[in-house]
Amino acid sequence: xxxxxxxxxxxxxxxxxxxxxxxxxxxxxxxxxxxxxxxxxxxxxxxxxxxxxxxxxxxxxxxxxxxxxxxxxxxxxxxxxxxxxxxxxxxxxxxxxxxxxxxxxxxxxxxxxxxxxxxxxxxxxxxxxxxxxxxxxxxxxxxxxxxxxxxxxxxxxxxxxxxxxxxxxxx
Amino acid sequence: xxxxxxxxxxxxxxxxxxxxxxxxxxxxxxxxxxxxxxxxxxxxxxxxxxxxxxxxxxxxxxxxxxxxxxxxxxxxxxxxxxxxxxxxxxxxxxxxxxxxxxxxxxxxxxxxxxxxxxxxxxxxxxxxxxxxxxxxxxxxxxxxxxxxxxxxxxxxxxxxxxxxxxxxxxx
DNA sequence: CGGGCTTGGTTCAAGTTTGAAACAAACCTA
DNA sequence: TAGGTTTGTTTCAAACTTGAACCAAGCCCG
Numbered sequence: 184x185x186x187x188x189x190x191x192x193x194x195x196x197x198x199x200x201x202x203x204x205x206x207x208x209x210x211x212x213x214x215x216x217x218x219x220x221x222x223x224x225x226x227x228x229x230x231x232x233x234x235x236x237x238x239x240x241x242x243x244x245x246x247x248x249x250x251x252x253x254x255x256x257x258x259x260x261x262x263x264x265x266x267x268x269x270x271x272x273x274x275x276x277x278x279x280x281x282x283x284x285x286x287x288x289x290x291x292x293x294x295x296x297x298x299x300x301x302x303x304x305x306x307x308x309x310x311x312x313x314x315x316x317x318x319x320x321x322x323x324x325x326x327x328x329x330x331x332x333x334x335x336x337x338x339x340x341x342x343x344x345x346x347x348x349x350x351x352x353x354x
Numbered sequence: 355x356x357x358x359x360x361x362x363x364x365x366x367x368x369x370x371x372x373x374x375x376x377x378x379x380x381x382x383x384x385x386x387x388x389x390x391x392x393x394x395x396x397x398x399x400x401x402x403x404x405x406x407x408x409x410x411x412x413x414x415x416x417x418x419x420x421x422x423x424x425x426x427x428x429x430x431x432x433x434x435x436x437x438x439x440x441x442x443x444x445x446x447x448x449x450x451x452x453x454x455x456x457x458x459x460x461x462x463x464x465x466x467x468x469x470x471x472x473x474x475x476x477x478x479x480x481x482x483x484x485x486x487x488x489x490x491x492x493x494x495x496x497x498x499x500x501x502x503x504x505x506x507x508x509x510x511x512x513x514x515x516x517x518x519x520x521x522x523x524x525x
Numbered sequence: 526c527g528g529g530c531t532t533g534g535t536t537c538a539a540g541t542t543t544g545a546a547a548c549a550a551a552c553c554t555a
Numbered sequence: 556t557a558g559g560t561t562t563g564t565t566t567c568a569a570a571c572t573t574g575a576a577c578c579a580a581g582c583c584c585g
Contacts, residue, residue: 186469187472188472189475193480195492195496196489197475199492199495199496199498199499200491202421203495205422210502216573224541227372242563243563243564250373250376250377253563253564253565254543254564255542256564257564258540258542259541278549279549279562297357298357301359302357304368305360306501307498307501308368308498311500312494317363317367318367319487319494320371320494323487323491324370324371325370326482327374327377327378327483328374329482330481330482344385344388344389345385383543413533413534414533423573423574424533424535425572425574428534429572432535445533448532448533452535
């Protein structure tokens, strides 16, 4: 089948998207590195843990929630643990499991960094959008994210190079 | 001033955005790694060079166009050069300058990879959006990107941690 | 001309990410 | 219940990114 290239409008959209994502991620990383001494992902790990009822999450669930690989998470948590912001505990029900908890110190760092982070997100993104656009943004990326949901359910997953096969949640 | 936290809707939009960006970038990297043996950025470097009238660009211009740091580009071009897909030439007008050109082999690799890449972009993004949403996407990220334009022009740039100071284009 | 500042690019070490391989514990199932 | 498969996590080496430091080459102005 002959390739359906991107239309001019799609191309413009794609380019604007790619450029913005790079700029926003960079800016976010830089801001958080400055104010909290960690990149955005690490902040997100703390944030995710802090929002959980027990302030703890199994590694796999955390990785899935953040859409990152397990090994990336392992590395990040090891660093955060070294910094005393996160602690690892054993899972009582499943001896294979490892549970990450945010420490008091972790909470303090997070709370100290949060305002600046939110300000930055606003400055970079929301301040530049109309209320309708915020709604559109949500719909667009909800749709995009949905495209990935249940990936491994399909038998075709193996054929498709861009799909990541991964395990199921089980916390 | 007390922090203006994100509204629930903003929060949903932000999360969907963050998750999708991670998923899309990963999928893109994986697909290109499979089919072209290089990550998305490297493909973009080739693509950018190929679209230029002379199929060449100064390092700084290339870096600015792709919104990446010079050092990142240096590394990437070194690799691509090692693979024979890009060549470095001296800039005659400015002896400091270095110009990256895409080689014939680079063009071939690019052309071979392009259809699969476009397919993937469609599958991940455009196939999931209505025509109106494509327009919205473009407007949203054009606005976001514009927020960064002329960064260094402002005297306040130094105060703001998320801004990257960089030189002007001069090709 | 002769510093001194700016610009274009690379280099280097430290940090991060990737993907495959290794392990161990849980889960079948015959 | 033994043996094989799946699941949860880590490990390891190779690749990549970051930011600061460095080196030239252009520029500017007295």
